[in-house]
Amino acid sequence: MRILTLACSLAALIAASPLSAQTLNVASAGDQNMVDYVKDYLAPMFEKAHPGVKVVSVGTGPGDSGSQKIYEKLDAQKGANATDFDVVVIHQKAAGQMVKEGLLNKYTGNVDTAKLVSSETAKNSLGADVAGYVIPMFQSQTALAYNADMLKNPPNNFAELAEWVKKNPKQFGYNGIKGGMSGVAFVAGWVYAFGGDADKLIQGPYDAAEKAKWDKAFAALKDFNRNVVITPGNAGTLDMLNRGEIAMGPVWVDMFYSWQADGKLPPNMKLKLAAPGMPGQPMYYAVPEKSAQKKLAEEFIALATSPQVQADGIVKKFNWYPGIDAKNLEGKLDKAAWDKLFTDITPADLSKNAKPFPIAPYFNDILEGYEKKVAN
Amino acid sequence: MSLSQRQLALLLIAPGLALVAALFLYPLFFSLVSAFTGPDGGFSLQSFGKAWELYSGDVVFTVVIVLASCFFTGLAAIVIAGTLTLGENRWIVGTLKALYRWPLFIPFIVAAQCMRTFLAKNGLMNNSFVSLGLIEPLQAVSFLDWRGIIATFVWKQTPFVALLLAGALAAIDRATLEAGRNLGASRIRVLIELALPQVMPTLLVALVLSFVTMLSVLSVPMMVAGSQPTMLTVDMAFRINAYGDYATANALGVITYLISAGAAIIYLRRGMAQEGAR
Numbered sequence: 121m122r123i124l125t126l127a128c129s130l131a132a133l134i135a136a137s138p139l140s141a142q143t144l145n146v147a148s149a150g151d152q153n154m155v156d157y158v159k160d161y162l163a164p165m166f167e168k169a170h171p172g173v174k175v176v177s178v179g180t181g182p183g184d185s186g187s188q189k190i191y192e193k194l195d196a197q198k199g200a201n202a203t204d205f206d207v208v209v210i211h212q213k214a215a216g217q218m219v220k221e222g223l224l225n226k227y228t229g230n231v232d233t234a235k236l237v238s239s240e241t242a243k244n245s246l247g248a249d250v251a252g253y254v255i256p257m258f259q260s261q262t263a264l265a266y267n268a269d270m271l272k273n274p275p276n277n278f279a280e281l282a283e284w285v286k287k288n289p290k291q292f293g294y295n296g297i298k299g300g301m302s303g304v305a306f307v308a309g310w311v312y313a314f315g316g317d318a319d320k321l322i323q324g325p326y327d328a329a330e331k332a333k334w335d336k337a338f339a340a341l342k343d344f345n346r347n348v349v350i351t352p353g354n355a356g357t358l359d360m361l362n363r364g365e366i367a368m369g370p371v372w373v374d375m376f377y378s379w380q381a382d383g384k385l386p387p388n389m390k391l392k393l394a395a396p397g398m399p400g401q402p403m404y405y406a407v408p409e410k411s412a413q414k415k416l417a418e419e420f421i422a423l424a425t426s427p428q429v430q431a432d433g434i435v436k437k438f439n440w441y442p443g444i445d446a447k448n449l450e451g452k453l454d455k456a457a458w459d460k461l462f463t464d465i466t467p468a469d470l471s472k473n474a475k476p477f478p479i480a481p482y483f484n485d486i487l488e489g490y491e492k493k494v495a496n
Numbered sequence: 497m498s499l500s501q502r503q504l505a506l507l508l509i510a511p512g513l514a515l516v517a518a519l520f521l522y523p524l525f526f527s528l529v530s531a532f533t534g535p536d537g538g539f540s541l542q543s544f545g546k547a548w549e550l551y552s553g554d555v556v557f558t559v560v561i562v563l564a565s566c567f568f569t570g571l572a573a574i575v576i577a578g579t580l581t582l583g584e585n586r587w588i589v590g591t592l593k594a595l596y597r598w599p600l601f602i603p604f605i606v607a608a609q610c611m612r613t614f615l616a617k618n619g620l621m622n623n624s625f626v627s628l629g630l631i632e633p634l635q636a637v638s639f640l641d642w643r644g645i646i647a648t649f650v651w652k653q654t655p656f657v658a659l660l661l662a663g664a665l666a667a668i669d670r671a672t673l674e675a676g677r678n679l680g681a682s683r684i685r686v687l688i689e690l691a692l693p694q695v696m697p698t699l700l701v702a703l704v705l706s707f708v709t710m711l712s713v714l715s716v717p718m719m720v721a722g723s724q725p726t727m728l729t730v731d732m733a734f735r736i737n738a739y740g741d742y743a744t745a746n747a748l749g750v751i752t753y754l755i756s757a758g759a760a761i762i763y764l765r766r767g768m769a770q771e772g773a774r
Contacts, residue, residue: 185734188736188740191740192740296724297734298731299718345724349722350721350723350724351722352612352718352722353719360616363619364618365617365638484739487739488550488739496552496553
């Protein structure tokens with residue numbers, strides 16, 4: 121008994137004593153490259169500037185499902201004193217929901233770098249008002265990657281693409297909608313192209329009757345799917361492009377450049393943003409309402425959105441478009457690194473054909489319509 | 497106070513029962529309730545309607561894949577166990593004995609990752625065939641679809657079935673087999689007509705266990721094949737991850753329960769028949 125008492129009091133002592141080392145838990149939804157970015161690039165820099173602080177980076181998986189896991193964790197810990205996460209990196213769909221349910225802290229007023237962001241996505245996330253709750257970490261974009269040795273003139277729009285696929289069966293591959301966002305983006309692009317009014321899907325307001333207009337687009341997509349390869353995931357598409365098994369497929373621009381820089385894609389691969397365009401999205405930095413380390417979290421995000429880090433880490437190292445306004449990066453980046461981002465897709469292409477994803481209710485309708493009318 | 501025999505027995509199984517109740521029965525009950533609950537909170541079959549509307553193809557796909565995998569697993573296991581029991585070349589039997597269990601120790605997810613590069617159109621397998629001159633590069637096809645899933649399952653489950661089967665084969669009375677051999681039956685005939693019928697119950701049990709295992713694997717269909725069509729585990733994960741829609745995911749879970757219940761019934765019947773024979 122005495123030993124037990126002793127052990128208990130010892131345990132209480134340990135639990136009560138202030139820990140000299142602080143831990144900042146950063147949870148990132150997204151592909152492995154995003155987890156690596158926090159773990160290998162941001163964390164060491166932050167730890168150096170804040171002695172005694174340890175940054176723990178966890179990944180929750182690619183696509184919206186990664187954000188869903190973060191949402192479920194925060195939702196489950198709503199009643200607790202503190203959440204396990206101090207900084208979360210989330211997708212647009214989840215951000216809107218988390219703000220609505222009060223799971224996020226309105227923190228951007230405390231972070232100076234928030235003033236460097238003027239883009240629409242920092243305020244509006246798929247139709248939800250998120251102003252004050254998020255700062256974009258980066259902006260990314262999907263596009264069609266193709267092997268320039270196998271086809272000289274890539275299709276300029278979705279109609280030409282459908283035509284090309286008919287003539288070249290099994291040379292186009294994408295990952296459906298269950299294997300990551302590049303496939304989802306392609307499907308959204310398809311609905312923008314053939315499903316009527318793209319602007320309405322992007323800007324809202326939501327009208328439940330709208331989805332009835334997509335039947336023809338889905339029927340055409342089902343037909344289109346007969347001549348394509350369904351790949352296992354974002355990386356699966358790149359793998360197959362790399363092995364020369366397909367000649368074209370939708371990819372994330374950042375992953376494309378990173379893989380190419382690593383020698384995992386042949387140098388003759390190029391990108392094309394076909395009209396009327398494909399979606400891109402930002403990832404957001406946010407702080408959970410119940411974070412125990414709000415101040416530290418804000419400092420972390422301030423570092424992550426500072427012009428120098430955005431230039432070196434986001435643009436140069438990981439090939440994303442910056443989250444803060446591009447003009448703030450002037451002088452921080454050599455011209456070659458900047459130009460590399462725009463080799464195949466020019467700023468003019470981007471302004472014309474880079475679209476956001478549809479607002480959340482349309483987004484869900486598109487996914488479910490795809491499952492119902494195309495996949496099954 | 498002394499406990500009676502009966503009370504003691506109950507006390508002994510209590511921890512086990514509590515575990516089953518907490519970790520299996522409670523979640524099972526919970527997911528059943530969720531599957532049969534409509535959006536308004538009342539009883540409803542709406543989730544099942546949705547599950548069927550969206551995933552009927554995948555239900556069929558799952559059953560076909562798992563049954564086919566069981567069939568090929570059984571076939572491969574019979575060949576391996578038969579060779580181990582009746583093989584006469586010591587070198588072949590020794591090598592096989594040393595090698596066949598290895599996949600048992602490799603997790604499904606690792607197997608799936610290996611298959612991704614092995615079975616691809618320009619992957620290791622096809623490239624080897626091409627360099628051996630067996631096929632032309634243009635003839636190479638990708639096996640990263642339903643065939644890849646079956647190949648991975650069979651590769652992974654064969655050692656398990658073969659292990660049980662070889663044990664059962666080693667335990668049967670060799671006199672019957674030798675009598676068959678002495679009367680001039682070939683080894684294949686001895687295996688099929690004399691040995692296998694005696695170990696059928698073991699083979700069946702091993703296959704039923706494999707069936708249930710394969711039904712529950714998420715990593716292999718997710719990593720090896722594209723998502724259309726795919727297995728129910730992937731659909732469940734997607735339902736939860738993309739929509740947070742637990743009702744439909746649970747309805748798919750109930751459908752999976754029903755499929756595996758079919759296998760469980762065979763398993764239990766076997767057990768009863770054996771009990772009855774004793």
